[in-house]
Amino acid sequence: MAHHALVSASILDCDLASLGRESRRALKGGADRLHLDVMDGHFVPNITFGATVIKRLRKIGKQPFDAHLMISEPGRYVDQFIDAGCNSITFHVEVEEPIEPILLKIRKAGRLAGLAIKPATPLAALDPYGDLLDIIMVMTVEPGFGGQKFMADAATKIDPAHAVFRDRPGEPPSRREVHVDGGANRASAEYCGQLGVDVLVVGSVLWKKGVDIEAEIKLVKSLADKGYGSRQAAGRSGRHHTGGIE
Ligand code: DX5
Ligand code: ZN
Numbered sequence: 001m002a003h004h005a006l007v008s009a010s011i012l013d014c015d016l017a018s019l020g021r022e023s024r025r026a027l028k029g030g031a032d033r034l035h036l037d038v039m040d041g042h043f044v045p046n047i048t049f050g051a052t053v054i055k056r057l058r059k060i061g062k063q064p065f066d067a068h069l070m071i072s073e074p075g076r077y078v079d080q081f082i083d084a085g086c087n088s089i090t091f092h093v094e095v096e097e098p099i100e101p102i103l104l105k106i107r108k109a110g111r112l113a114g115l116a117i118k119p120a121t122p123l124a125a126l127d128p129y130g131d132l133l134d135i136i137m138v139m140t141v142e143p144g145f146g147g148q149k150f151m152a153d154a155a156t157k158i159d160p161a162h163a164v165f166r167d168r169p170g171e172p173p174s175r176r177e178v179h180v181d182g183g184a185n186r187a188s189a190e191y192c193g194q195l196g197v198d199v200l201v202v203g204s205v206l207w208k209k210g211v212d213i214e215a216e217i218k219l220v221k222s223l224a225d226k227g228y229g230s231r232q233a234a235g236r237s238g239r240h241h242t243g244g245i246e
Helices: 016-028 051-060 074-083 100-108 123-129 158-164 189-194 213-233
Strands: 006-010 033-039 065-070 088-092 112-117 135-139 177-181 199-202
Touching: 006 016, 006 213, 016 033, 016 051, 016 213, 033 051, 051 065, 051 074, 065 074, 065 112, 065 199, 074 088, 074 100, 088 135, 100 112, 100 123, 112 123, 112 177, 123 158, 135 158, 158 177, 189 213, 199 213
Parallel strands: 006 033, 006 199, 033 065, 065 088, 088 112, 112 135, 135 177, 177 199
Antiparallel strands: none
């Protein structure tokens, strides 16, 4: 069966002493991309890594890198993430600085531009940016840490998020994706699929001791597909992308 949803592996909870090896393991195990959680200890109460680490990691291969910037000043650092070779750059709609210029800069560099939205922020916060967005990242945990419980209420934003994107003449709809980030795993994948998610960010469950990454990713994708199938059967669809079709 053709897959609809893609999996972006979050390396936040992998063995960071072997980041390159762990990233390859996820990609070899069927992850379509890597999801890179950048935290500044200010926007969220945790600090991870920055553009320098991502730039070094870039040498592992050509698979897409999705940067998720949980930082207060994305405008100050965005050039670094472009230079590091991120294929998409997503930052938070809750930041207290002008958002439009940053989205424009990312798009001008030919990368996908995204906004992430915390569980308590209403989807309407994204409305002003509908024609500049390639990615909407619906957070289903409070950003900051991996391994938290999936918030089903927050996930309900996935379905209406598709309507936030506005048509851009001359641009394929394949550039538009709704991601779910936080607690995506075998227990929540089917529900996310039903809501029409395009990319599931899967983190901590991949890195638990004894987990077969390939089997886990396969299972998450097939459950998401099952959910997506029931959505289609009910006459609804989401993004009509080709990236995940095999
Ligand atoms: C949380 C991060 C997530 C996290 C996902 O702030 O943005 O990407 O790594 O990990 P799990 O799948 O464990 O929730
Ligand atoms: Zn993330």
